[in-house]
Amino acid sequence: MTAPFDLSDDSVVVVIGTGAGGGVLANELAQKGVSVVALEAGGRYLPEDYINDEWESFGQLAWLDARTTSGDWRVANDFSGLPAWIVKAVGGTTTHWAGASLRFQDHEWKAASTYGPVQGANLLDWPIDPREMDDYYTRAEDKLGVTRTGGRAGLPGCNNYKVFEAGAKAIGYKEVHTGRMAINSADNDDRPACQQTGFCFQGCKWGAKWSAAYTDIPRGEATGNLEVRDRAHVLKIEHDASGKVTGVLYADADGNQHLQRARVVCVAGNSIESPRLLLNSASSMFPDGLANSSGQVGRNYMRHMTGSVYAVFDQPVKMWRGTTMAGIIQDEARHDPSRGFVGGYELETLALGLPFMAAFLDPGAWGREFTTALDAYENMAGMWIVGEDMPQETNRITLNMDVKDQYGLPVPNVHFDDHPNDIAMRNHAYKQGMAVYDAVGATRVFPTPPYPSTHNLGTNRMSENPRDGVVNAHGQTHDITNLFISDGSQFTTGAAENPTLTIVALAIRQADHIAGELSKGTL
Amino acid sequence: MTLNPRELTRRDLLSRGAAAGTAFVVGSGYVAGTSTAWAMEVAHLKPATMATLIHMARDIYPHDHVADAFYAAAVKGYDSAEAAPMIEDGIAGLNAAAQGAGHSSYVDAGWERDRVDILRDMEKSTFFQTIRGGLVTGLYNQKEVWPLFGYEGESYSKGGYIDRGFDDINWV
Ligand SMILES: Cc1cc2nc3c(=O)[nH]c(=O)nc-3n(C[C@H](O)[C@H](O)[C@H](O)COP(=O)(O)OP(=O)(O)OC[C@H]3O[C@@H](n4cnc5c(N)ncnc54)[C@H](O)[C@@H]3O)c2cc1C
Ligand code: SF4
Numbered sequence A: 001m002t003a004p005f006d007l008s009d010d011s012v013v014v015v016i017g018t019g020a021g022g023g024v025l026a027n028e029l030a031q032k033g034v035s036v037v038a039l040e041a042g043g044r045y046l047p048e049d050y051i052n053d054e055w056e057s058f059g060q061l062a063w064l065d066a067r068t069t070s071g072d073w074r075v076a077n078d079f080s081g082l083p084a085w086i087v088k089a090v091g092g093t094t095t096h097w098a099g100a101s102l103r104f105q106d107h108e109w110k111a112a113s114t115y116g117p118v119q120g121a122n123l124l125d126w127p128i129d130p131r132e133m134d135d136y137y138t139r140a141e142d143k144l145g146v147t148r149t150g151g152r153a154g155l156p157g158c159n160n161y162k163v164f165e166a167g168a169k170a171i172g173y174k175e176v177h178t179g180r181m182a183i184n185s186a187d188n189d190d191r192p193a194c195q196q197t198g199f200c201f202q203g204c205k206w207g208a209k210w211s212a213a214y215t216d217i218p219r220g221e222a223t224g225n226l227e228v229r230d231r232a233h234v235l236k237i238e239h240d241a242s243g244k245v246t247g248v249l250y251a252d253a254d255g256n257q258h259l260q261r262a263r264v265v266c267v268a269g270n271s272i273e274s275p276r277l278l279l280n281s282a283s284s285m286f287p288d289g290l291a292n293s294s295g296q297v298g299r300n301y302m303r304h305m306t307g308s309v310y311a312v313f314d315q316p317v318k319m320w321r322g323t324t325m326a327g328i329i330q331d332e333a334r335h336d337p338s339r340g341f342v343g344g345y346e347l348e349t350l351a352l353g354l355p356f357m358a359a360f361l362d363p364g365a366w367g368r369e370f371t372t373a374l375d376a377y378e379n380m381a382g383m384w385i386v387g388e389d390m391p392q393e394t395n396r397i398t399l400n401m402d403v404k405d406q407y408g409l410p411v412p413n414v415h416f417d418d419h420p421n422d423i424a425m426r427n428h429a430y431k432q433g434m435a436v437y438d439a440v441g442a443t444r445v446f447p448t449p450p451y452p453s454t455h456n457l458g459t460n461r462m463s464e465n466p467r468d469g470v471v472n473a474h475g476q477t478h479d480i481t482n483l484f485i486s487d488g489s490q491f492t493t494g495a496a497e498n499p500t501l502t503i504v505a506l507a508i509r510q511a512d513h514i515a516g517e518l519s520k521g522t523l
Numbered sequence B: 001m002t003l004n005p006r007e008l009t010r011r012d013l014l015s016r017g018a019a020a021g022t023a024f025v026v027g028s029g030y031v032a033g034t035s036t037a038w039a040m041e042v043a044h045l046k047p048a049t050m051a052t053l054i055h056m057a058r059d060i061y062p063h064d065h066v067a068d069a070f071y072a073a074a075v076k077g078y079d080s081a082e083a084a085p086m087i088e089d090g091i092a093g094l095n096a097a098a099q100g101a102g103h104s105s106y107v108d109a110g111w112e113r114d115r116v117d118i119l120r121d122m123e124k125s126t127f128f129q130t131i132r133g134g135l136v137t138g139l140y141n142q143k144e145v146w147p148l149f150g151y152e153g154e155s156y157s158k159g160g161y162i163d164r165g166f167d168d169i170n171w172v
Helices: A020-031 A054-061 A106-115 A130-144 A159-170 A216-222 A270-280 A354-360 A368-375 A420-438 A500-520 B010-016 B047-060 B068-078 B084-100 B112-121 B126-138
Strands: A013-016 A036-039 A068-070 A226-229 A233-239 A245-251 A257-261 A264-267 A305-312 A345-349 A380-387 A396-404 A410-415 A444-448 A483-485 B018-020 B024-027 B030-033 B039-041
Touching: A013 A020, A013 A245, A020 A036, A020 A216, A020 A226, A020 A500, A036 A216, A054 A354, A106 A130, A130 A500, A159 A345, A159 A380, A159 A420, A216 A226, A233 A270, A245 A264, A264 A270, A264 A500, A270 A396, A270 A410, A305 A420, A345 A420, A354 A368, A354 B126, A380 A420, A420 A444, B018 B047, B024 B047, B030 B047, B030 B068, B047 B068, B047 B084, B047 B112, B047 B126, B068 B126, B084 B112, B084 B126
Parallel strands: A013 A036, A013 A264, A036 A226, A068 A410, A264 A483
Antiparallel strands: A233 A245, A245 A257, A305 A380, A305 A444, A345 A380, A396 A410, B018 B024, B024 B030, B030 B039
């Protein structure tokens, strides 16, 4: 029962992007009776369409529009046209994600006060009290069916996890378990339990893993209050003489352009496209782009401090069998500057299939040093490192005027330099990760460089003071009352944890706020 | 597989073609393994060029348990009107470098070490990077190659690994 709304209907809330932020926000608003038009650049794919094949699935779902890169990060060299691994489809990157769902630690909401000044870092406290998030986190965990929360059991440990757990315990780590995952360990919420197929990154064909594509989106549509238009790529946000936004211009599947009027616009295109859209919407009234009086739109781009450790053993592991991210070590997530850096990191198991392993183990490498590693693929175990990286003003999304996309608009350039804190943390994590595997008899270990960014954060950040950021504590832009940011680009700082549970919790919170303001008539 | 194996005996091959190194036989319009396990028609590249390219592919990503036929399949796409000039140029450069190092051609350098030295010297070149980059998917994304590394591929149609050994190791 999809609600069709007219292009000229200026009473609707327009949500741009239908991933973790936009997909959840659209449904939450629809559940409260708010009329929503969600515009999604990608197509619609459901579990029956997903493909158990790494490259084919990538071709089906990934965002492949042109992007450029700069900076000292290795991705700019290894994958110069692919700074980030993001999905273009209804449901956004929640089709690809692994499902790790962790709450921030309390002190991570207050990074600037906790860590003190860090040279070169543009640290700021979130304008949110951690206690205020408790209830929203619980609602998010219930929505996603997160294991080891709300009485839900943990997942069983696969082979990759067994090796990881044994190594972790051998070197004295205590907080080791199969993770808090948005993957059903038992039938739940009309979705089956995980069948350990091992293609979580390619879209879960069983629907055991939560994705907005087959939960929030159809549920929102079923209310009759939500219309999702797929293959609707937003090009520009329009405003009136008073500076309020009035609608959005988008291109449909055939390239025809339409103007959808709106009462409120919520931007949730992930942290590269969201600031790009604000910048591309510059006008004579807002020459630096919408909501950019602070100059912070596009800045403070964060991607988490990442890396991987793979290891080879004298016995088979067959890491591809079972959940892609199957367990976690949390002992290093604390803030403990005696390690030589502020903030902390998590170690999480990760498995890649042979095709992706060949591409990501050591990009650009060749010869026997590389091929003997792949020869031992069957005996390989792996983990991913994810830690807090420092926001830096100069790490930013800008418009590259020299390169145009299929609509003739400047493409985003993603500039990133590692902060010394990121490097110190990565080196510490490599050492610890290798120690985990050495403790269970690894014959060779590989400190593997970061992949294209899967976590993209911070480019429209939240701030108490309008001078320091783009949005307030509700994701409402400081400059334009009826323009909101609803995705990971709101993040003031990144914390050590995978971001999606927090993106979802913030979207639920924002829906409460917007629905409240609409009914009060203040929006 | 995209190969086009022919019914040729080793004797046929050797009588009709010329040896390129010890692994390949080149004849008019084809390249074959001397073992006769595979053969491939070439339409746009000189057969000797294709044989050298296959050898180069193996030297870039050497897996001793992976047969030449898979390397041949990985580079077969370069046998097109569009790609041929770039490949002929690149392979000519490779042979020139081999000659500079005292070998009669690239494939005639008997030790992998010698061939790898030649490749190292040109690893920044567009030609080398194009071939290497293409192999990452050309070689490792062949479904027929996966079992040689133990990788099992698609698992949904078999019900995943929940009852098929997702936690079957007992050595830890
Ligand atoms: C392989 C992989 C594994 C991951 N694993 C985890 C994990 O275990 N735990 C975790 O917390 N996170 C994980 N993530 C990250 C997680 O997927 C993202 O943090 C999250 O999906 C981001 O939500 P978002 O709303 O910001 O953007 P997205 O979910 O990316 O949604 C953005 C949507 O906006 C659309 N869009 C963009 N621009 C436009 C436009 N102009 N017009 C219309 N539509 C547009 C896009 O097509 C897309 O559908 C993973 C990511 C990847 C790639
Ligand atoms: S391992 Fe589980 S969650 Fe991952 S794709 Fe398979 S069934 Fe889905």
